[in-house]
Amino acid sequence: MLTTATAARAPQMPAAAQGWRDNQQASRRIADALHTLQDKLPIQRRVVHAGDKIYQAGDAFGCLHVVHSGIFKIINSAADGREQVVGFHFKGDWLGFDGIAAGQYGCDAVAMDTGEVWSFRYQALFEACAQHPELLSLLHEAMSREISRDRESLLSLCTLSADARVADFLRYWAESLAQRGLRTDQITLRLTRAEIGNYLGMKLETVSRAMSRLARDKVIQFSERGRRDVQIPDVAALSAFVQRSLTPAGETLQ
């Protein structure tokens, strides 16, 4: 149906209001998608807790999964033991696409807190797609979004300094929450510094230092109870920080 996720912009609208509308739309899209799925497919629901594995690299592929609640991390582990967090998945995101071509999953999918995943046989989805084009649309858009997201990761990995990468990560995280209708001014990271560092291609000490600097610059703020809780008064300030750190000198590039 070629439905677009973000409709044509309204340039005369203030940026903040625009962002809010986008998030509303995203939230709506996700809710609709989950609704469509449970209408059209036999679904296996499963409640999971922190540390539970939805699937592991090497497991025979047969099912795709959709996050109904909770947050999940995807870990790509090489044969030689290297482990790399390659992505995080929130409500409405799909899990397991990498298994389709290979016939087996290529990564581990691990729950980071209590949540619920919906699973269904890929075969069943495949057949249902022929009957219900909207289902096919859903699937393709989800895969497309995943590809785009991975490329964003590559971009920030290759072009940003460590501090900027951390800022960009927090922006991404807050954005992801906002798109699910959750508050972002006060978020609880369910990751250790080591996990963040792994994802961002840096060491935990560097993450810690970067966050301290962000706090010193008032871009973020630590909650009084624990350094895992981060207050982000203004998400746009994180983007601004990233931009600022792109131009070391005050380049007046107009």
Added chain:
Amino acid sequence: MLTTATAARAPQMPAAAQGWRDNQQASRRIADALHTLQDKLPIQRRVVHAGDKIYQAGDAFGCLHVVHSGIFKIINSAADGREQVVGFHFKGDWLGFDGIAAGQYGCDAVAMDTGEVWSFRYQALFEACAQHPELLSLLHEAMSREISRDRESLLSLCTLSADARVADFLRYWAESLAQRGLRTDQITLRLTRAEIGNYLGMKLETVSRAMSRLARDKVIQFSERGRRDVQIPDVAALSAFVQRSLTPAGETLQ
């Protein structure tokens, strides 16, 4: 149909022969896929030359493309001017998946040499998929493979040293050629050191130094006519180099 790209292994087979069989299979799969596509869909063929853009970030999405010959690079450009090469596409690879969800392409796709792309309306493919499940299978496997490949990139970006990344890149490039039935002992890189560096998240000088070291270690060899031509007598030696550089000290980890 849940067809798997790489069938069950035959463990008693020598690794080299196994690799050769895998490449044969891949080559066959690609040829079959192209065949299926032109059978089932109205295709727009287009010959392109080095530098030609198949599409640009921001262009309205409407078509998907498949590489029939030549090599293409995908460039993700941020609003602030950062440009990042996020992937290379060879014969049989698809272009444009990132446009499905957003309604517009998110990257540029640029030809690196003379080649041919097959394009078709996403809408037409979408409708044909309902009739021809094998078409849908093709599409999903291609998207799945793309996601897996991006994650491989993330893994090597985050876990490998500069030298190892260059070695791994050459291995990937040779492997990609081998899977298309092309020779790998003597390849001509159609990229500058700067482009390789951009893709690998390092500067061109670092690429140059890394390649000099690889040549000094006899893992690769420069052709007499120009440093763009690289001879790879043994692709496995590149993998071995990567593994070697993982363990700085001689860790006898059994």
Added chain:
DNA sequence: CGATGTGTTGACCGGGTTCAAACAATGTGG
């Protein structure tokens, strides 16, 4: 309480960047 896991901060070091110079390959125009 000690034990364990996590986060912060400092001091030092090294791999990769930056800056610079020289060289190679290719093309252009006289």
Added chain:
DNA sequence: CCACATTGTTTGAACCCGGTCAACACATCG
């Protein structure tokens, strides 16, 4: 044909960002 410009590659030297190692703070939990 050579002089010259252009673009890409190589290599050296100095510098710096982020890694490494270490000490300490601060939770939670048995």
